[in-house]
Amino acid sequence: MVFSQPTFLFLFLPIVLGLYALAPRSAKNALLLGASLLFYSWGEEWLVLVMLASIGVNYRFGRWLERLGAAEGVAPSSRDRTSHADKAEQANLSRQRWVVALAVAFNLALLVALKYAVWLLHVFAEPIRSLGFDFQPPDSMPPPIGISFFTFQAISYVVDVYRGQAQAQRRVLDFALYIALFPQLIAGPIVRYRDIARQIQARTTRFSDFAEGCRRFIFGLAKKVVIADTMSAAASKIFEIPGSEITMPLAWVGLIFYGLHLYFDFSGYSDMAIGLGRMFGFRLLENFNYPYISSSVTEFWVRWHISLSSWFRDYLYIPLGGNKKGAFRTYLNLMLVFVLCGLWHGAAGVFLVFGLYHGGFLILERVGLGRALGRIPRPFRHVYAMVAVMLSFTVFRATSLADAAERTMPLFLPGTGDSLRHPLALYVETKSLGIAAIGILLSTPVYPLYLRWRGRAHVAAGGVGDLLELTFLAAAVAATWMLLSVNTFTPFLYFRF
Amino acid sequence: MDEFPEPRRTLLAHGAVIAGLLVAISAPAADLAINGADVDSVKRERRSPAPFPSLGFSASALSAFPRGFDRWFQDAFGLRDVLIRMHNRIAVFSLGSSPIDTLLIGKDGWIFHLEQKAMESFRGLEPFEDWELEHWRRVLELRRDFVESLGAEYVVTHLPSKLEVYDHLVPERFVRVGPSRRAQLLAHMREHSNVRMVDVLPALKAEVAFDRPDRHVYYPHGVHWTDSGAAAAYRVLIDSLDDTPLSTDPLGREAFETLSDVGHRDSWAGRLHLEGEIKDQESGLRRIGGWRAEMKREKHARFRRDRHYLQPESSLPTAVLLHDSMGPWILPFMAEHFSRLEGVRRLYFPPEVLAEIKPDVVFDAIGERPLATRWPVGPTLAIQDRLERAFEKATDVRLLVDLNRELHLEPGMEQAVLSRLDGALEIAVEAGGNAVALPPFDATMPKSAGEFLLLKLDIEEPGESQIDVNYRFAVDGPVDVLNSYTVEGQQGRNVVYIPLSNPRMVGTGVLLRVGRTRGRYVLRHVEIRAVTDE
Known part of the structure; x- marks a missing residue:
């Protein structure tokens, strides 16, 4: 189930909200868990068992670590230092390391098996055949939705317990709720257990929290349905044009539309997750910070999918030594992190290249490009960053490297393509142009700036400010509901004369 | 962050947001519960609403239930019709854009249908290759030979789409880069074959000069031609028999009277949920004194959409008109010249039907869309x-x-x-x-x-x-x-x-x-x- 389908919005959500409001405090978690499992199994059917297995196993790993003395509020490194004399303690620490390694291995194995195995078999099919084996890799199948999110959450849980940064959850239902909580289950953000552990135990939803949650959900849904979906449709039409026929202006317009689609789709889901979480009393951390105002690729990754980049920072980059082991190791660590970050987005060679591309830019910016950029005016730095990021999206969207190359060439070859067959005006209509303009505006922090100004200017509550906001939200709801309905509008026109 | 700072707001403002969202998400289900599913709104789209899925306890039934339920609910949720109507009204009247990719809102609010590669053909984006033209020529000659073996004349025309006839109402951004497939085939056949190919486009375009607000050659909001368009094409088809023993004069304009506002016999308005808002007024034509030929449905008709016209007392020849959905408009005009006219609605050539009817003339009058979507086969392969x-x-x-x-x-x-x-x-x-x-x-x-x-x-x-x-x-x-x-x-x-x-x-x-x-x-x-x- 996804947030933008009628079954969720007009049936599942009001029913769950209603039951949640009526449920006694002690039953709220069980209710949310039941709703989350229904939410997941609605679209993924038996694959919910995979998630349940992951929940069960990771719960046991957490308890095991707890029994071994982890999660007592002391980080393993400091325990290391204070217990040199105590061999039993050392042995215990060693066992903890084995357990956490086992837990990480289990989660990665699950992820690889369900998301990457078929791709890897295809990659290695030819070498295997060259050894004389009659090997035919199986057909690919889509991985369970959200597996990358819940697996990373599970890893962060066991690692945090091992590090003593969180206590193991003793109630399996509460742990299951952490993994399966439907607002963030399928599209993030990646929630750290330590960030919401207390909220799972006890939380309250104030009237103003619920209202803020509603505002955020409406905003996110409108971002997804009104902007992202419109941009997606407009970009798809352009991307359908063969590379040899597309003109340079059209190629750039397609790329900008696609960039807007990606950002508003993803950040829209994050907004909806944060809003829904707030309605149920959870405070989920932000996942985007206006990435398109960045003036370097490094800054872009500080602002884009924050929960993913910070996860890689905390659970891979820093454990690998971060930037503490010399320049070469720093670059190597960065590249490894970004290769894996690229592959996290999907099992395909293009995602590997996407990671290499961004890792390469981060290294270049550390080596000296960043300093050079610092000497030019910010608008030019911004153009650099946006061109660099947008170009990576051609790879991100491509089905193969050849496809990516075919899509990239027209961006730099003026005068090529067929402007008669594909005039710009045919692909840039009033609606898509208007929505793109709104999208570009909302890619900048204009709305928070307004809200901050409103706060600073002490605009009277209940005055024009509230009215303006309500009008805006009502318009967003109306536009979203209309577009959602139109998505179900499939008139039979003329198929058979 | 993409976070929103939270300025001071009144309880009323919070309450309004909460109430607004709760009402908005609950209203569709509430309307469904109170009024039931609005089946008519889906039928207006000329399709059947998805049924409620059966709930069994087998693995396959359980697995199929969510998708079936989603399909049902997408058609059944309350206020769907109202929301679609609101959307389409804004799209069509304010933005001048079509709510669906398969329609185009042209100049003066005209609606053009784009399915079945209509636009690609109009713009000349997917022209025939030489070998394909040759295949068409061979097939049409085989059909001609088959019809002549039955002792009949064979006349072929591919009816132009509304895009071709009203090309001046197509937005300029749809640049034409070459001839349509219809024009290509016509030129090829005229150069390389003696099959009787008729082009009705000039007559239809000439007829556009007589357009009035309630009279056009094609329906402004539909896909088909009107009585006026059909009458213009009919004259060309009858004239094409001039050098045969079946030669006869078509009826002139003076033979027909105008019926004012015969309603919208062809309009997308309903399917766009905009009936009553898109105005459809179109006059029709009727032979002064009434049609001589009478339409009957006979048992022999193999297909429910076949039509059968008779003038029992007449010594006129017999004919078959192979047609698509444009046929019903032209059949009454054509029928005035034959003792028996069979309107056979087929997208392909039906030799067995022709052999059974044994007419004096076969008019093969199919729209140009199949030229882009069907691979033609000769009569023996049917x-x-x-x-x-x-x-x-x-x-x-x-x-x-x-x-x-x-x-x-x-x-x-x-x-x-x-x-x-x-x-x-x-x-x-x-x-x-x-x-x-x-x-x-x-x-x-x-x-x-x-x-x-x-x-x-x-x-x-x-x-x-x-x-x-x-x-x-x-x-x-x-x-x-x-x-x-x-x-x-x-x-x-x-x-x-x-x-x-x-x-x-x-x-x-x-x-x-x-x-x-x-x-x-x-x-x-x-x-x-x-x-x-x-």
Whole structure:
């Protein structure tokens, strides 16, 4: 189930909200868990068992670590230092390391098996055949939705317990709720257990929290349905044009539309997750910070999918030594992190290249490009960053490297393509142009700036400010509901004369 | 962060947001609970609403339930009609854009239909290649020879689309880069063949000069021509017989009276949920003193959409008009010149029907869309008895489907439920969007002339329907749901043979669309052989 389908919005959500409001405090978690499992199994059917297995196993790993003395509020490194004399303690620490390694291995194995195995078999099919084996890799199948999110959450849980940064959850239902909580289950953000552990135990939803949650959900849904979906449709039409026929202006317009689609789709889901979480009393951390105002690729990754980049920072980059082991190791660590970050987005060679591309830019910016950029005016730095990021999206969207190359060439070859067959005006209509303009505006922090100004200017509550906001939200709801309905509008026109 | 600072707000403002969202998410389900599903709003889209899925406790039933429920709820949720109407009103009247990709809002609010490669053909984006033109020429000459062997004249016209006739109302951004397929074929035939090809486009364009607010050549918001357009084309068709013994003069304008506002016989307004808001007023024509020919439906009609016109006391010749959905407008005019006129609605050439009727003249008047979507076959490849004999003699089996294992529904075309019977496959069709994917087969065409692939189907149908076979042109390409071979199915058991003769067809991802009629279809045999037409 996804947030933008009628079954969720007009049936599942009001029913769950209603039951949640009526449920006694002690039953709220069980209710949310039941709703989350229904939410997941609605679209993924038996694959919910995979998630349940992951929940069960990771719960046991957490308890095991707890029994071994982890999660007592002391980080393993400091325990290391204070217990040199105590061999039993050392042995215990060693066992903890084995357990956490086992837990990480289990989660990665699950992820690889369900998301990457078929791709890897295809990659290695030819070498295997060259050894004389009659090997035919199986057909690919889509991985369970959200597996990358819940697996990373599970890893962060066991690692945090091992590090003593969180206590193991003793109630399996509460742990299951952490993994399966439907607002963030399928599209993030990646929630750290330590960030919401207390909220799972006890939380309250104030009237103003619920209202803020509603505002955020409406905003996110409108971002997804009104902007992202419109941009997606407009970009798809352009991307359908063969590379040899597309003109340079059209190629750039397609790329900008696609960039807007990606950002508003993803950040829209994050907004909806944060809003829904707030309605149920959870405070989920932000996942985007206006990435398109960045003036370097490094800054872009500080602002884009924050929960993913910070996860890689905390659970891979820093454990690998971060930037503490010399320049070469720093670059190597960065590249490894970004290769894996690229592959996290999907099992395909293009995602590997996407990671290499961004890792390469981060290294270049550390080596000296960043300093050079610092000497030019910010608008030019911004153009650099946006061109660099947008170009990576051609790879991100491509089905193969050849496809990516075919899509990239027209961006730099003026005068090529067929402007008669594909005039710009045919692909840039009033609606898509208007929505793109709104999208570009909302890619900048204009709305928070307004809200901050409103706060600073002490605009009277209940005055024009509230009215303006309500009008805006009502318009967003109306536009979203209309577009959602139109998505179900499939008139039979003329198929058979 | 993309976070919103939270300025001071009143309780009233918070309450309004909460109440607004709760009402907005609850209203559709509440309306459904109180008023029931608005079936009419879906029927307005000329399709059947998705049924509520059956809830069984088998693994397959449980697995199918969510998708079935989603489909049902998408059609059933309350206020759907109101929301769609609001959206379409803004799209059409404020933005001048169509709510669906298959329609185009042109100048002056005219609506053009773009499906079946209409725009590609109009703009000349997908012209015929020389060998395709030659194939068309050979097929049309074979058809002509067949008709002449029955002692009849053969007249062919491909009716232009509204885009061609009203090209001045098509927005300028739709630049034409070459001739349409219709124009290409016409030019090729005039240069290389003596088949009687008639071009009605000049007459239709000339008729546009007489347009008034309530009188046009094509319906402004529909796809078909009006009585005025049909009358203009009819005169050209009758004139084309001038050098034959059947020569006669068509009726002039003075022979007809105008019927004011005969209603919108053809408009997308309803399907766009905008009836009453898109104004449709169109006058019609009637012969002064009444039509001489009378339309009757006779038992012999093989297809419910065939029409039969008679002037019993007349010594006039007989005719067949092979037509598509444009036919009903032109048939009354044509019928005035024949003692018997059979309107045979087919997208393909039906030799058996013509042999049975034995007319004096056959008008083959199909719209130009099939030129972009159908691979034409000569008359012999449409005779089922002949195909059956060829199939039985052939030994080169390219595909023999194990109905208990090998067929599945094409993703995205799943408005049906498959059940395996003993040696057969039941397809319970819920709505039109369904297609069964055939297993891959070797579609390499035989080298010798007269050889081709032949698909045999043994299928039980719940009612009259069309069976389509869609295919693709490249192994990795999309299945082209427009390009298809079609054969008619009748209620009950059908054993039909479908020639697959397009040399560009590949044998992966071929789709079998058993019919749009809701009900139970049972496939008992699916086999493809390479055969020789003797």
